[in-house]
Amino acid sequence: MYDFKGKVALITGAARKRGTGHATALRLAKCGADVAVNGRYRPPEKFPEEEKAEGWKGLESVVEEIESCGVRGLAITADITDRKQVEEMVAQVTDRFGHIDILVANAGFYVQQPFLETGEEQWHRHIATNLTGVFHCGQTVARHMVERKRGVIVNVASISGKVGRPHVGLYAVPTRRSSDLTQVMAIELGPYNIRVNAICPGRFLTDMSDYARATSMADEKGISVTEAAHIIHADAVQATPLGRLGHPEDAASLIAFLCSDEASFITGQAINVDGGRLTAH
């Protein structure tokens, strides 16, 4: 579909099996890109049941899949809230592949909590991962891209930041701000031929949004995981014109488009991929 031969992509938050990061890594690899994938350190005992059952090894499994597409992969464990780890990660990618053409700042963290019960530590953790992490990765990679006068950055935000709902302040606030940061990056980096956009997924079926709970319910009730997910997320499905939850591939498709030359005049945007749930904000 798109041609990313010779291009190098770095994707953060790519270690979970049912995640946007993993789906995007695979998509870019299928289009010919070499792909570096990042995730935090996570002990295998803590993996969800489905991952354990399928022998999922986190980033290593993603790299195996990338390389089965005939391109090169690289796994880098790093905490993107830590500036030094981000700089070392980016240096590893450029040492190994020579350059970076595409950054997908996807790593995110999400816990629901009523505002009055939100703790200090939770607040800072969400800001650090969902906003400061985007800053660390974006700035470090952009400095490299400016020297080459080319590059593409996609920040993964959320529709949560566009319209208020209860209990999602911890996630809504930093993701909204990461879209604002996207605008500023686009304005300043545009003259260097670097495009920067955000995607705003609606309710998706991923590890971050209760995939594990859906698989347990599916087992208990003898129904499919999708059916179980539609029960758990009934509120979202009802409110979505396309009547379903998003799949990681839906996000990966939009990210791949934005990284490609097909989007050569698109920059500074925060595009919703939400089945129409939040129209045109």
Next chain:
Amino acid sequence: MYDFKGKVALVTGAARKRGIGHATAIKFAKSGADVVVNGRHHPSEAFPAEEKAEGWKGLDSVVEEIESYGVQGLAVTADISERQQVEDMVQKALGEFGRIDYLVANAGILVRAPFLETTEEIWHRTLATNLNGVYYCCQAVLPHMVARGGGGAIVNVSSRAGKMGDANVSAYCASKFAINGLTQVLGIEFGPHNIRVNSVCPGRVSTDMMYAEKVWKTSQEKGIDIKEAAMLVHDDAIPLTPLRRPAFAEEIASLIVFLCSDEASFITGQCINVDGGRLTAH
């Protein structure tokens, strides 16, 4: 790029050489779709200099180009501000191909006038083409899409002026804002039928509606290529655009065709800017 084999696209406002409609029609054809192209009647004496110089024949030239990709084309002359002509156009398309999978409501006009000089005639002519045309085309195509089942996609061509105002384009701006509102409603109402409706909001594009003739003349006079000439002619927009250049029609066509494809199967009700970053994240 995409696989549209067996699918049929209808693109309005496709007769101009340097236009979004033409570029979109070709992009569909390259991916295997049969394409119906529409334009108003336009006497060839009135064609711009570049079109005359290159022997451009309007819709007939577009159909020739479409068919050079091994798919079928059909030209339908119709004024989309007239409901009956729109319905006849859709019937012709269905008569020839049996289906319409993608509608690109692209036909539009831009008349510049200060607000107090925006006459009844300018106002109504602009709304009749830009807004009523979209309304008539969607109303004519949607019943077919719903009845056939199997989904479909509509892309309405709006504008940066559909999100933010500019001086001297009151009727145009009002019509483009209205298209975005209509797009949202259609996204909501037809989502359950798996029919996705989005709009695209281009910034400055070097098309016939926006100084393409001046660009061509400049390139001829100065002996420079079209891209260089476009940079000179569009010098008002360039400093305001992070990507520091105008778009070409193909770049708008790319977004339109993406939105029709399965790659965008979870995107509906959106009004997406393709403007080089000029109006960021609205």
